[in-house]
Amino acid sequence: MxxxxxxxxxxxxxxxxxxxxxxxxxxxxxxxxxxxxxxxxxxxxxxxxxxxxxxxxxxxxxxxxxxxxxxxxxxxxxxxxxxxxxxxxxxxxxxxxxxxxxDRDDDVAYELLSKFLKDFPRDLVSLKKAQVLCFYMGQPDLSLDIVQQVLPKNEEEDYIYGMLAFPLLELGRMEDAAKAAKKGFEINKEDCWAQHGLCHVLQYECCFKEAVDFMEEHSKSWSSLSSFMYTHNWWHVALCYLEGNAPMRKVLEVYDHCIWKELERSDAVLAEVYLNALGLLLRVYVRGEIDIFGDRLKILAARLTDQAVWYLEWHFAVLVIWALGSTGAFDNGEELLKGLKSRISKMGRKKKQKMQRGMLLAEALYEYGKGNYNEALELLGPDFDANNCKTIGASDEQLDVFNEVWYVMMLNTGQATKAIEVLEERIKKREGASFMWRLLERGYSMLGRPEATTVAEKAKYLEAAYFK
The missing domain is CATH 1.25.40 (Serine Threonine Protein Phosphatase 5, Tetratricopeptide repeat)
Incomplete structure (x- = not known):
């Protein structure tokens, strides 16, 4: 040297x-x-x-x-x-x-970064890169290991606690995630990743109004964020309005003025905006409310015929293929499916195995978009759980819409008994989400079961509980 x-x-x-x-x-x-x-x-x-x-x-x-x-x-x-x-x-x-x-081997890359951070534990950007790698590997356990490895050398550092909170969220350790996110927020009130972690916890606990109030209060600090993070934080806000049964115009306002409007900025990264826009529109679509959004889905789908954006990441591709299927852009949909299959065929054995679920999810979402529910259900299988699809590069919160798609398709195809079984288990984990109760009510009604009345009352109570 x-x-x-x-x-x-x-x-x-x-x-x-x-x-x-x-x-x-x-x-x-x-x-x-x-x-x-x-x-x-x-x-x-x-x-x-x-x-x-x-x-x-x-x-x-x-x-x-x-x-x-x-x-x-x-x-x-x-x-x-x-x-x-x-x-x-x-x-x-x-x-x-x-x-x-x-031709990166993810496991080799992780081991290399882990060793690097043993030698240079204060390099938080390399820690962030390691966590991003773990995210796409679908392994929050490794992400937690690596942040805990460097934490003793960074205990009062900016940004470290937001990075600790995220894998804790993904592992379902909500109490620990809340503590970490709060500590990060105390160190730096403008740490958007710590804000994001706190929002995740509040959302999971069905404290929808508290989540919205917290995020909207701190949204003034978001103007310098990347297109992804800016629109992703607003996606969370819109989701809280949606799950808390606020008037649909509130969801629409966030879509128009905080997500879609980002496209007007000269340095906007289009695909990052589309990702969050699609994620929100699919939630609205599953709830049967897409008509309130007028032709917004068609306008977005028309922009998705640009093949340059299709393969940026798997989660995005799955949402794109649903949008193409649901708006009748079948030529493009078939082309995207073919392209995804081609990419899978070129992967190494280990990676190919990991991405197989992602491929099935993409095919199922395409069929769902086209209204072919039986075909979509067959692709997903009888024991589907979207959390097993983390390797597409999506958080539990982003993946959850695919579970909702599965529940709705089971009900749409008359599989009420199976849907009830799954929904009852789901509600035990998160009792405050009114949409789950409405789906359960529908299942009970299909079978003529008397519990439908009680469940409907519970849904009605929750629908009025958050945004009065």
Missing amino acids: GGEVKLDRWGYQVNTSSDDCISAINSYYQQVLSYGRERSVILEASAHDPNCVLANILTAQFLCSSNPSRAPPHLEAAKAKLQQATAYEKAVFDAVSCLISP
């Missing part, structure tokens, strides 16, 4: 003589941790010092998702100067190279 060495935000050594380069790297760290919309600031780092290994490898990773054709020169530039790099930079290079490899 030769040349001048400077310290980054974590106190780790970086081989560069440029203060501007280090400043841009630190700004990038802040953008990643805060879900900011200015992550492209990393491009300035490699411009200030084209020989800096850390600047180039982080630039390459950023470009892999935003502009892939521009990534290779930065990867090569980092590789060319590796001998002059610090131990920290070399470790980041190895970890990122593995993460952006087209």
